[in-house]
Amino acid sequence: MGIYGTKMYIVVNNSNLVYVTAAKTAKVLKAITLNQPRSVVFYKTNAFVTSYNGTVSVIDTATMAITKTITVGSSPEQMVVANGKLYVANSGGLDYPNFAKTVSVIDLTTLAEIKKVTVIANPIAVTTDSYDNVYVLSLGDYDKVSAGMTIIDDKTDVVKTAPTVSLGYNVPIYAQGDFVYYPTADNKIAVYNSKTQTSASANFITDGTVITTPYAISGDVLTGEIFVADAKDYSSAGTVTAFDKNGKKEYVITAGISPGKIALINK
Structure with missing residues (x-):
């Protein structure tokens, strides 16, 4: 799910549909x-x-029509826009146990793939910061290759580092301000x-609040708040x-089963 302008785009995987709706209604x-x-x-002017x-697929946000289809890697998952380029995590999820281990880089001017960057196997989630970094979280192969993070320089598209992190399934x-937030294997x-490109904290939550199954993370850049969805x-x-x-916890909202995305809209 994503909100862009006055429209909301809802991706419904098993139904093979993307619903475009009015964002507020x-x-x-x-x-x-x-x-x-x-x-x-x-x-x-495009949704990807x-x-x-x-x-x-490239969708014109005015006409809501598909204008182009770009071939990337196997079973692509999440994407992020950084430095005029689109970074696409190619998971290879449908090719288990032979997971993919690349991120496709698409030039957003030509709408063509310009390269693939090798990362840890089974990349799923990506984000970017204000310091020219793209962060890729991979699940590994559930056997010999451990889950991990890869950081790509969005100026050169070269892997800068793969810091040691503890990841779950x-x-x-999510990146906000100078910080990047992600769940660990023990659900912190x-x-x-x-x-500084260093670990800041093993657990953002400081008041003892327990999240059983972190499933989505987002935030409000105006207030500095961070929102965490729990799939229980x-x-x-x-x-x-x-x-x-x-x-510190402010409030809790009851959601539906497996809340997997959080999007904010101004009233």
Whole structure:
């Protein structure tokens, strides 16, 4: 799910649909058919949607029509826009146990893939900071290759480092200000300092609040708040907890089953 301007784009993987709705009312404006769509991001007049058939579809945000299809790697998941380029995590999820280990780099002027960057196997989640870094979280192969983080320089598209991190099976990642937030194997929310490129904290949450199954992370740049979705047991109602910038709980919202994305809109 993503909000861009007055529209909201809802990616419905198993139904092979992307719903375009009015952002404030959720009234459906158009349903776009795509093969197993996975994620959506935006740049200028386009929305970009990954599909598990190894493509990124370019959707004109005015006409809501697909204008181009870009071939990338196997089973692409999340994307991020950085320095005029689109970085696409090619997971290879449908090719288990032979996971992919690349991030496709797409030039957003030509809308063509210009290279692939090798990362840890099974990349899923990506984000970017204000210091020319793209962060990639990978799940590994669940056997010999451990889950981990890869950091790419978005000026050169060269891997800068792969810091040692502890990751679980859910790997949402979110950057806000000088910090990058991601869940650890023991379900804490770790913080990485993007300015100093060092670990900032093993757990952002400072008041003892427990998140059972971190499933999505987002924030409000105006208030500094961080929001964490908890999928609990994946079968009962999940929650979204709001924390202040110091990691203290403010309030909790009951959500549906497995809340997997948080998007904010101004009233």
